[in-house]
Amino acid sequence: MKKLKIGILGTSNHYLKRIVLPLQDTEYCESYAIGSRNIKKAESMARDFNIPLWYGSYQAVLNDADVDMVYIPLPNHMHKEWVEKCIEAGKPVLCEKPLGMNAAEAQKITEKAQEAGILLMEGFMYMFHPMWKYARDIIRTQQIGDVQYIHTAFSYNNPSPTNIRNIPEYGGGALMDIGCYAISVPRFIMGEEPSQVMSLQTAHPDFGTDMHSSAIMDFGGPRATFTVSTAAQAFQKVDIVTNGGSITIHIPFNTYVDVPAQMTVTDGMGTRIIEFAPSNAYGLMFDAFADAVINNKQLPVSPQDAINNMKVIDAVRKSAETKKWQTP
Numbered sequence: 164m165k166k167l168k169i170g171i172l173g174t175s176n177h178y179l180k181r182i183v184l185p186l187q188d189t190e191y192c193e194s195y196a197i198g199s200r201n202i203k204k205a206e207s208m209a210r211d212f213n214i215p216l217w218y219g220s221y222q223a224v225l226n227d228a229d230v231d232m233v234y235i236p237l238p239n240h241m242h243k244e245w246v247e248k249c250i251e252a253g254k255p256v257l258c259e260k261p262l263g264m265n266a267a268e269a270q271k272i273t274e275k276a277q278e279a280g281i282l283l284m285e286g287f288m289y290m291f292h293p294m295w296k297y298a299r300d301i302i303r304t305q306q307i308g309d310v311q312y313i314h315t316a317f318s319y320n321n322p323s324p325t326n327i328r329n330i331p332e333y334g335g336g337a338l339m340d341i342g343c344y345a346i347s348v349p350r351f352i353m354g355e356e357p358s359q360v361m362s363l364q365t366a367h368p369d370f371g372t373d374m375h376s377s378a379i380m381d382f383g384g385p386r387a388t389f390t391v392s393t394a395a396q397a398f399q400k401v402d403i404v405t406n407g408g409s410i411t412i413h414i415p416f417n418t419y420v421d422v423p424a425q426m427t428v429t430d431g432m433g434t435r436i437i438e439f440a441p442s443n444a445y446g447l448m449f450d451a452f453a454d455a456v457i458n459n460k461q462l463p464v465s466p467q468d469a470i471n472n473m474k475v476i477d478a479v480r481k482s483a484e485t486k487k488w489q490t491p
Contacts, residue, residue: 167453168195170230172221174204178236185446191453198224225252238327239334243268255282262469269473273466285469291447294424294439307430308407313387315345318395329370336372337391345389346475364483
């Protein structure tokens with residue numbers, strides 16, 4: 164069976180913690196080359212994890228004719244530049260969320276990919292976990308009625324002034340890093356876009372990034388709310404409440420890969436805990452993207468989804484500035 168040879172741009176901590184091992188266990192992918200501006204870092208990671216080739220620049224990875232697709236885990240402000248360079252090199256590209264720094268960037272990137280006929284997808288891995296697909300199916304088939312509200316809480320405490328998530332010009336802050344998940348979730352579950360949003364943000368006194376972001380999203384009846392933070396105890400949970408029950412996903416995003424995932428479902432007959440076999444959402448995402456590339460299939464998630472999510476992020480920012488409802 165053909166496996167796509169993946170080129171990786173950068174030796175990020177995210178890639179090391181969450182990607183390098185899942186890629187060793189995928190059906191359609193294999194890590195083939197890794198590039199870093201520090202070739203010693205690239206070599207060290209390549210040798211540690213049996214990646215055949217390493218390069219001292221990102222462009223060198225794109226110049227390798229044997230690289231079939233590219234994965235970009237670079238800081239947010241670098242996404243547009245390197246996605247566009249992947250497109251120019253004719254390489255299908257899976258880019259970490261968010262796709263750009265704003266909706267206009269995401270739109271330009273997507274248009275360039277479409278014009279060139281290059282497959283492009285934003286890396287929201289949670290959508291590929293069986294638990295999330297099951298939750299969406301419960302809602303779509305109205306097993307517990309219609310959604311009334313969804314609330315997402317997501318936080319961690321990151322006090323490092325040198326961390327990219329705490330640097331505004333790098334696209335840091337709670338909204339861009341984890342608020343994007345809280346915006347994506349109700350859109351994924353309901354299959355709709357919010358008509359207006361209202362938000363409140365608190366800036367970090369030293370970094371200038373939003374360390375707390377909260378918002379309410381109006382879905383024309385149902386509503387979704389969230390609070391995300393880079394200065395609070397590590398915590399994450401999603402509650403989906405309907406007129407006939409509820410779903411609670413206790414670890415919605417950084418789901419453990421070595422124990423069963425769980426969600427609680429309540430309906431008129433009682434409460435049950437549903438377990439899902441250990442799964443790695445990142446590996447499933449890579450395989451789904453590679454399958455589309457190899458077999459000329461429709462992408463599992465359209466790049467239009469990235470644009471739409473970014474429109475809501477932009478509206479949340481603007482609402483925080485104006486203290487008014489904003490239309491995405």
